Every structure is written in structure tokens, then in C-alpha cells.
Amino acid sequence: MSKLNIVLFGPPGAGKGTQSEFLIRKYGLIHLSTGDLLRAEIKAESPLGLQAKEQMDAGQLVPDEVVIGMIRNKMEANLEAKGFIFDGFPRTRAQAIALDEMLAEKSEPITVMLALEVPEAELVKRLLNRGATSGRSDDQDETVIRNRIREYEQKTAPLKEYYSAQGKFKALDGVGSVEEITTRLMEAVG
Numbered sequence: 001m002s003k004l005n006i007v008l009f010g011p012p013g014a015g016k017g018t019q020s021e022f023l024i025r026k027y028g029l030i031h032l033s034t035g036d037l038l039r040a041e042i043k044a045e046s047p048l049g050l051q052a053k054e055q056m057d058a059g060q061l062v063p064d065e066v067v068i069g070m071i072r073n074k075m076e077a078n079l080e081a082k083g084f085i086f087d088g089f090p091r092t093r094a095q096a097i098a099l100d101e102m103l104a105e106k107s108e109p110i111t112v113m114l115a116l117e118v119p120e121a122e123l124v125k126r127l128l129n130r131g132a133t134s135g136r137s138d139d140q141d142e143t144v145i146r147n148r149i150r151e152y153e154q155k156t157a158p159l160k161e162y163y164s165a166q167g168k169f170k171a172l173d174g175v176g177s178v179e180e181i182t183t184r185l186m187e188a189v190g
């Protein structure tokens, strides 16, 4: 049976992390979140984590080679997986090309890219709210949050065209209750 490889896509605060939890349980997939992997490096105070923290706290993307290397290691450690959910990766065209190359080596292409669409005002509200409760440093300051959204618009949003050209792009309304959005995602996976 072919593997199910999902790219869960959307701006910061669109609900990627939240929805990944349901999708990995439903389909038995491995969750690969570059944000979570980077935060684990920061917690461990590794050299990579110390460098990434500066960029993350400024609302900038971490260099491509860093996140591509992390994803490659995790995929190689999970060769028997039924498939992967890529959450927050790829975020640039170079990352998308690298991911396609890694999957081509194993003849297991991306199945679908599911893009959660949420207006900017709602994103800022959700992230400030999380900043008030979770202590995530990049969620505390509205300027940093808006910078992350700008980075998304400039470097990440163009990937919609990249996946459209492969016939894999599906956009979904990301506003509503968490359960409603989970249902929309499951319908889109089919």
C-alpha cells in the first residue's frame, strides 16, 4: 500500500500543530514538526538550538540547511512509518525541492498539501493568547508575530503554486471550532 504523506500548511497560528494531533491518531502517521524539533534543540541548549533561538525570537526563518538536515534524520529514523505529516515544513521553495528529492529516493511522494486559511487578525489573536499561557517567547510580542506572518507571505505562501503545479494543493477554511476543522481536513484527505 502506498504511504500517506501530508504537508499541513498555513501561516503561524493557522492550527497546524493543533490539527496534526488528530490526523496522526486517525491515520497512524509520524508527526514531523520543524518548530517542535527546533524547540527541543533550544531546550537541550545545543549549538544548533542556540543559533536557532535568535532567529525564532526575531520571527525569522531558520536557515534551510538546518531544517532540511533535521527532517532527513527523522525520516531515516522512521523508515517503517505508514506515512508522515509535515507540519511547518517546507517553508521555502528550497525546502520543498529538498523534500521532493528525499521522498523520490524512496518512491513515496507527497500525497496532498492541505492549506489552512485564516485571516491575519485572527492569527494575531490566537498567538497572543497562546503567548499568555504557554510562555513561548515568539508568541509574546505582536511585532514578532507580525514579522512571522510577513515571512510566511514572502517566503512560504508561494509554495501554494509549487504544489498546485503538481496537482496536490487543497485550501481549507481554518476558521471555526477545532472539531469542525478536523472534519474538513479528513474530508479533504478522502
Ligand code: B4P
Binding pocket: 011, 012, 013, 014, 015, 016, 017, 018, 019, 034, 035, 036, 038, 055, 056, 059, 060, 061, 062, 063, 064, 067, 087, 088, 089, 090, 091, 092, 095, 126, 127, 129, 130, 138, 148, 174, 175, 176, 177, 178, 181
Ligand atoms: P512553528 O512551531 O511551526 O510555529 P507556528 O508556525 O507559529 O505555528 P504552530 O503550528 O505552532 O501554531 P498552530 O497553528 O498549531 O514555528 C516556529 C518558528 O520556528 C518559526 O517562526 C521559525 O522561526 C522556525 N521554523 C519552524 N519550521 C521552520 C522551517 N521549516 N524553516 C525555517 N524556520 C522554521 O496554533 C496556534 C494557536 O492557535 C494555538 O494556541 C491553538 O490553540 C490555537 N488554535 C488552533 N486552532 C484553533 C481554532 N480552530 N480556533 C481558535 N484557536 C485555535
